[in-house]
Amino acid sequence: MPGITREEVAHLGRLSRLELKDEELDHFAGQLDEIIGAVARVSEVAGEDVPPTSHPLPLTNVMRPDVVRPSLTPRQALSGAPAQEQQRFKVPQILGED
């Protein structure tokens, strides 16, 4: 198991949408390396025949009747918006200029 490098931290930061600062890369590299080294032992214990558990309750597809229920008004839904226009969330540019 190779150590976590600062390049890998930068990559994880990009995947996680975190614009990490330069000084954070070294700091997190050491810490993530230590944590991953410690948790890697999970692979020692469980054999092929052990099924995974994703959730404590044996639930599948909990449904409700498909009927209209009261919900937030547009004003309530937009009440925390960083920016809004014409009763919509206003977001920064998502496509390139050309």
Added chain:
Amino acid sequence: MADLTRLTAAQTAEAIASGETSAVDVAQAHLDRIDAIDEKVHAFLHVDTEGALAAARAVDAKRAKGEELGPLAGVPLALKDIFTTEGVPTTVGSKILDGWIPPYDATLTRRLKEAGVVILGKTNMDEFAMGSSTENSAFGPTGNPWDLTRIPGGSGGGSSAALASFQAPLAIGTDTGGSIRQPAAVTGTVGVKPTYGAVSRYGMVAFSSSLDQGGPCARTVLDAALLHEAIAGHDPLDSTSVDAPVPAVVEAARNGDVRGLRVGVVKEFGGEGYQDGVMTRFHESVELLRELGAEIVEVSCPSFTYALAAYYLIAPSECSSNLARFDAMRYGLRVGDDGTHSAEEVTALTREAGFGAEVKRRIMLGTYALSSGYYDAYYGSAQKVRTLITRDFERAFGDVDVLVSPTTPTTAFPIGERADDPMAMYLADLCTIPSNLAGNAAMSLPCGLAPEDGLPVGLQIIAPALADDRLYRVGAAVESAFIARWGHPLLEEAPTL
């Protein structure tokens, strides 16, 4: 009437119902106490004076009209800042939600209001409930009322500190890996993680959805039971909510008894890393259970030694996905929206500025564990360990009625000691994590002070899923036996601040 802040929740409700005092007087006494001491403790992030007094006036008006009051009507409560409150700020201890005013109540908030509970304000916590010390709050740490230079536990350190400093008789916590039980243990209070799914997660900001569970915090076992009954029950708005009757926890708390009960001591909890004074008090508790008529059995749960490792893969994996919703588009902080950055860049700049170090660590750890090429070795293996831990519990509960252990390996450590050492911090949850992975029920209650430092030690009781009432039956018996031995509740020995 005696100091209203020293009453239990049960006594408070009775005094209000009988007219001995009013809900407004009770609320005002607690608001005055907060005003006098919370500058030192920093249990609250937001105090809702107007809302609390309005709720108290409503209870008094109801009584004046001769209407029946619920068992917690007029009792003040400190609410962890992870539950949404309509019109009252909710930050989850994070800068990314600083200033956000939710437009709706969590189901738990709504139930508290319907029960006539008086919500005093929102309590401090580790950011997004990630931590064991409340030092990860973006708004500064909380002090432990037993020693303000020490941590009050985490993530629910504001709630535990509010109880232990008599700023509220009731509080709400959430427990993903121990965030109700560990703060209870280190502050000499009572905390319960109900069976997974017992308390609705609707309006509770998500960290790790298959582990997160809200629950009651109090100074006595009976008070915790009264609160448990008020907040538990099926909620159609939470698809993982258990559709089963709430166990009779209040009745159990009123009838503490362990005679004939088989109590299992988990062999794997103890040894290296456990403070001597914690083990001394734990062994005394086991002796006490024996004297009270329980049969003590040693049980082995070998997979528990892998619980911490599995947890620190599963919880970060779920958090990396859950926290993707903080994208700076619909609510909360937005940074860098100056016309020169794309939406994606604004998201990354906002998350960088809005999240603290522990949250970033866990998001990246989860992203790593879920990456192709690593998924099977990390997340996949952790899910298998989860199965093995559940099997260990099933085997143990085939032989015993409840399990007991210390709640935490050590008493409250000094603020700053583990702040930048994640692995050392994670060890605080060694004994509490297995119950989150299996989804069963567990309680922490005070079992004395460690001889070497005079700080509270917690006894953990674990019961099978949906048998939460056993926690209260055992807890009430232990609590009354200890109080008889000490001559008073443990918190009487805490500094008065």
